[in-house]
Amino acid sequence: MSGANSSSLTPEFFILSGIPGLEAAHVWISLPFCFMYMIAIVGNCGLIYLIGHEEALHRPMYYFLALLSFTDITLCTTTVPNMLCIFWFNLKEIEFNACLVQMFFVHTFTATESGMLMLMALDRYVAICYPLRYSTTLTNPVIAKASVATFLRSVAFILPFTLLTKRLPYCHGNLIPHAYCDHMSVAKVSCGNVKVNAIYGLLVALVICAFDIFCISVSYTMILRAVMNLSSVDARQKAFSTCTSHICAIVITYVPAFFNFFTHRFGEHTIPHHVHIIVANIYLLLPTTMNPIVYGIKTKQIQESVIKFFNGDKTGIT
Numbered sequence: 524m525s526g527a528n529s530s531s532l533t534p535e536f537f538i539l540s541g542i543p544g545l546e547a548a549h550v551w552i553s554l555p556f557c558f559m560y561m562i563a564i565v566g567n568c569g570l571i572y573l574i575g576h577e578e579a580l581h582r583p584m585y586y587f588l589a590l591l592s593f594t595d596i597t598l599c600t601t602t603v604p605n606m607l608c609i610f611w612f613n614l615k616e617i618e619f620n621a622c623l624v625q626m627f628f629v630h631t632f633t634a635t636e637s638g639m640l641m642l643m644a645l646d647r648y649v650a651i652c653y654p655l656r657y658s659t660t661l662t663n664p665v666i667a668k669a670s671v672a673t674f675l676r677s678v679a680f681i682l683p684f685t686l687l688t689k690r691l692p693y694c695h696g697n698l699i700p701h702a703y704c705d706h707m708s709v710a711k712v713s714c715g716n717v718k719v720n721a722i723y724g725l726l727v728a729l730v731i732c733a734f735d736i737f738c739i740s741v742s743y744t745m746i747l748r749a750v751m752n753l754s755s756v757d758a759r760q761k762a763f764s765t766c767t768s769h770i771c772a773i774v775i776t777y778v779p780a781f782f783n784f785f786t787h788r789f790g791e792h793t794i795p796h797h798v799h800i801i802v803a804n805i806y807l808l809l810p811t812t813m814n815p816i817v818y819g820i821k822t823k824q825i826q827e828s829v830i831k832f833f834n835g836d837k838t839g840i841t
Contacts, residue, residue: 532692536616537709541609542804543700544797553610556804559812560603566815567592570825577828583646583661585825588818590670591639591772595811598632601625602703602807609702622704623685629807630681630706631674633780634731636810638673640776641735643769648742651762652749680727687723691715700796702804728784732777739773768821775813779806 541549574580574589602625608614617625650657684706691713701708710720743766750762783806786799819825 532694532714533689534619534693534697536618536697537622537704537712538615538698539605539609539617539702539704540615540698540700541606541702542797542800544795549610552801553607556603556610556808557607559808560599560607562816563595563599563808563811566819567596567811570815570818573825573828573832577831579824580828583657583666584643584650586663586666587639587643587646587670591636591643591814594632594636594639595814598629598636599808599811601628601632602804606702606804617704622699622709623689626688626704626706626709627681627685629703630684631677633807634677634681634727635674636776637732637735637780638676639670640769640773641738642669642673644739644742644773647766647769648746651746651766676731680731683723684720684727687720691717691720701800703807705803732780736777743770764821764823768818771817771821772810772814775817776810779809782806 540546542552545552570592571589574585605617605625646661649660653660688706688709691710692715693712694714695712697712699708699712706724707717707720710717746762746766750759753759753762779802783799783803786794786802819829
């Protein structure tokens with residue numbers, strides 16, 4: 524086997540094929556991916572800068588948004604530069620351990636993003652349902668502890684992915700039909716029994732995503748009840764407006780994520796492989812690209828901060 528150590532059945536490197544069946548179109552496919560990546564980096568860095576330097580944005584909602592932006596930057600940077608090297612320069616080799624590291628970061632920050640969306644939903648719940656307790660409930664130490672706990676939860680659940688994948692024998696080859704090192708894509712290259720990997724992956728998805736979606740759903744159910752009980756039409760519209768951007772972020776994150784997850788396990792024979800890989804790439808890029816745009820359009824205070832910045836009014840910005 525090319526690039527393999529025959530004594531341990533562990534390859535020295537893997538070969539990432541990019542998008543199988545569409546190799547001739549790699550350069551053209553790379554253009555929208557590169558454009559989305561540039562928007563994601565500029566948009567999310569811009570949000571972090573505004574939130575860090577604009578005093579009016581020093582509130583829990585925007586702190587969580589800054590953490591979401593940092594998560595998005597890290598997530599797309601983990602995969603896109605390597606992906607573009609495949610598309611532009613045909614640099615398909617990735618060392619075995621580097622592949623495992625990439626896999627760890629991809630899934631860790633995907634799970635962290637889900638956790639951040641949950642925390643942002645809880646933030647809106649407290650702000651709308653218990654406005655008088657908002658400033659005393661969501662203090663800076665509470666925000667820091669909740670964010671660290673969310674990240675550590677992701678690390679604790681995703682680390683076994685790396686260990687389970689590393690233990691597998693790779694005697695069938697080292698070609699991964701994917702543009703980055705995804706857990707199940709790497710595991711399926713093995714000639715060993717990957718049932719444990721598949722079951723554990725399903726368990727993690729159910730525990731993390733199902734729990735986060737449950738918390739988000741309960742939060743917005745309570746928010747909806749509270750908003751409908753408001754006597755003022757303006758107050759209802761303002762409450763709905765503050766939640767719209769978050770709901771959009773939830774939709775563009777979870778819909779492609781679940782498509783990718785279920786296709787890996789149940790749709791391999793019905794969904795063309797190149798379609799699955801394209802969606803798997805979009806699933807990492809679309810939320811990271813759209814989040815700063817959605818929050819910029821839907822959040823009035825961010826709009827005002829952006830206008831102030833470009834108009835040269837530096838009040839509150841140092």
